[in-house]
Amino acid sequence: MESRRGTRYGRTMTRITLRRPDDMHLHLRDGAMLQAVLPESARHFARAIVMPNLVPPVVTGAEAAAYRDRILAALPEGMRFDPLMTLYLTEATDPEDVAAAAASGLVKAVKLYPAGATTNSQSGVRDFDKVRGVLERMAGIGLPLCVHGEVSDPAVDIFDREAVFIDRVLDPIRRATPGLRVVMEHITTREGVDYVRSGSGDLGGTITTHHLVINRNHILAGGIRPHYYCLPVAKRETHRLALRAAAVSGDPRFFLGTDSAPHPDHLKEHACGCAGCFTATNTMSVLAHVFEEEGALDRLEAFTSANGAAFYRLAPNGGTITLEKRGSAAVWPDKITGGAGPVTVFNPGFPVYWHVTT
Numbered sequence: 041m042e043s044r045r046g047t048r049y050g051r052t053m054t055r056i057t058l059r060r061p062d063d064m065h066l067h068l069r070d071g072a073m074l075q076a077v078l079p080e081s082a083r084h085f086a087r088a089i090v091m092p093n094l095v096p097p098v099v100t101g102a103e104a105a106a107y108r109d110r111i112l113a114a115l116p117e118g119m120r121f122d123p124l125m126t127l128y129l130t131e132a133t134d135p136e137d138v139a140a141a142a143a144s145g146l147v148k149a150v151k152l153y154p155a156g157a158t159t160n161s162q163s164g165v166r167d168f169d170k171v172r173g174v175l176e177r178m179a180g181i182g183l184p185l186c187v188h189g190e191v192s193d194p195a196v197d198i199f200d201r202e203a204v205f206i207d208r209v210l211d212p213i214r215r216a217t218p219g220l221r222v223v224m225e226h227i228t229t230r231e232g233v234d235y236v237r238s239g240s241g242d243l244g245g246t247i248t249t250h251h252l253v254i255n256r257n258h259i260l261a262g263g264i265r266p267h268y269y270c271l272p273v274a275k276r277e278t279h280r281l282a283l284r285a286a287a288v289s290g291d292p293r294f295f296l297g298t299d300s301a302p303h304p305d306h307l308k309e310h311a312c313g314c315a316g317c318f319t320a321t322n323t324m325s326v327l328a329h330v331f332e333e334e335g336a337l338d339r340l341e342a343f344t345s346a347n348g349a350a351f352y353r354l355a356p357n358g359g360t361i362t363l364e365k366r367g368s369a370a371v372w373p374d375k376i377t378g379g380a381g382p383v384t385v386f387n388p389g390f391p392v393y394w395h396v397t398t
């Protein structure tokens with residue numbers, strides 16, 4: 041219970057110290073963009089599950105090792121951060137390479153993108169029978185499969201793609217591969233929440249910061265707002281409320297994966313804008329606001345710092361992070377700048393009084 045370490049004035053908690061958090065779904069990119077966004081995560085997070093959807097994707101253990109080296113080389117002096125690497129599952133992935141990368145401790149998960157579902161998913165899986173051997177090997181060694189849970193069938197309405205994926209793809213895969221540990225990533229629907237709840241220890245679900253804050257009206261009502269467009273796209277309000285209930289429940293199956301996904305502004309503010317919300321900078325402050333609204337500040341630590349580590353069978357982080365509620369709103373830059381061009385920071389649309397102090 042955080043109240044043990046929190047400070048209460050009267051009935052209101054204004055200070056909370058958490059175990060240093062983990063971001064169990066993060067896009068760091070490469071090159072100049074990596075350089076620009078890495079400090080935004082490393083400032084607050086000890087570790088992150090790093091997505092492999094580079095161009096070209098991170099497919100082999102050797103590619104993951106080289107990417108990890110580039111991430112560590114981009115880390116500013118004095119900052120500590122442990123990138124937890126993933127492999128991008130293709131129809132040609134070699135089960136033995138996956139097993140060796142896992143055994144060495146380098147790779148913590150394999151990522152399944154249905155081909156065509158989202159940014160850089162062209163090399164993803166079309167025929168799920170072709171990856172059966174890899175999935176069975178993963179089940180045997182307990183290596184989790186992270187799943188982008190949307191069908192890419194153009195006949196399926198974009199707001200239904202997650203629910204349809206559960207029935208058409210995810211549930212059949214899980215039934216056909218007993219013992220496979222799965223993370224349903226960035227769930228956006230009540231159906232996703234219910235499905236994760238239907239699993240026992242072998243199924244987890246990540247929830248993003250932005251999906252706890254926005255629904256589809258934020259994207260589409262009163263003007264189109266490209267910086268709120270991400271995939272899976274935010275759904276109607278009832279789904280946001282289901283996500284909130286799951287996130288603040290303390291249920292160990294749900295944990296934070298920000299899906300912070302930077303794109304330069306000129307590609308977001310575009311006739312065919314890229315999907316992705318960039319939330320690394322202010323995630324912890326926004327989450328404290330959300331959990332306080334839900335009367336669940338005492339469960340923030342489970343969501344950000346305990347449940348995900350437990351699912352991935354990692355030791356909890358040693359350090360702490362402290363958030364303080366102040367009279368003035370927290371400020372952060374509107375945009376992160378760097379060689380890759382400006383990246384707009386997620387605007388929750390309300391003032392946030394929780395400041396990360398240490």
Ligand code: NCD
Nearest residue numbers: 067158159270271301315316
């Ligand atoms: C991600 C990206 O930009 O890489 N975009 C997004 O909208 N979340 C890809 C993804 O996780 O779907």
Ligand code: ZN
Nearest residue numbers: 067091299301
């Ligand atoms: Zn993502």
